[in-house]
Amino acid sequence: DTGVSQDPRHKITKRGQNVTFRCDPISEHNRLYWYRQTLGQGPEFLTYFQNEAQLEKSRLLSDRFSAERPKGSFSTLEIQRTEQGDSAMYLCASSFPRTGYNGYTFGSGTRLTVV
């Protein structure tokens, strides 16, 4: 297992375009999280899945954002009608409940730049 994979690593898009990011978690991890990190800040929680069920969404996740995990494996995060304020690093993490307090594994992130 190579850890949590995120694709693409970098994305530059024009304002108003839609973008989609993908996260492949560690195979035996049934929890998957999305975080967003802006410059000079720590990562902020966006949403969380247990298997295919989206159990919690942050108020940061506006209606332009949607996340899915259709088969309880990989997940996608889509941003519609991107705005310059969406420019950030989007991080995915996965965990297994048994080791939940220290079992988070993060991917390397997708850096989004909206121009």
Next chain:
Amino acid sequence: DQQVKQNSPSLSVQEGRISILNCDYTNSMFDYFLWYKKYPAEGPTFLISISSIKDKNEDGRFTVFLNKSAKHLSLHIVPSQPGDSAVYFCDIIQGAQKLVFGQGTRLTINP
């Protein structure tokens, strides 16, 4: 309503000396506190954790201290090495196992 605060955005320490990173939190209802380390262009990696029922946890060169009365957490690295240069985040576990991060402290170890 920042629940986790790291008031020092940066810290510079000489190689071989002790690095002390600090964190304050505002709510007492957390079970675990964690430190994550982040290198540029990589995701955060777990470093060390401490349960709220303990006041110290040690792992090699890294020791985390928890002062519940002061709502203060600190990470000690001794001796500091150049490879320790990174951004360090203090975190709490809240609710559905989600992490709440502080703003981070950039540690630079000078040779």
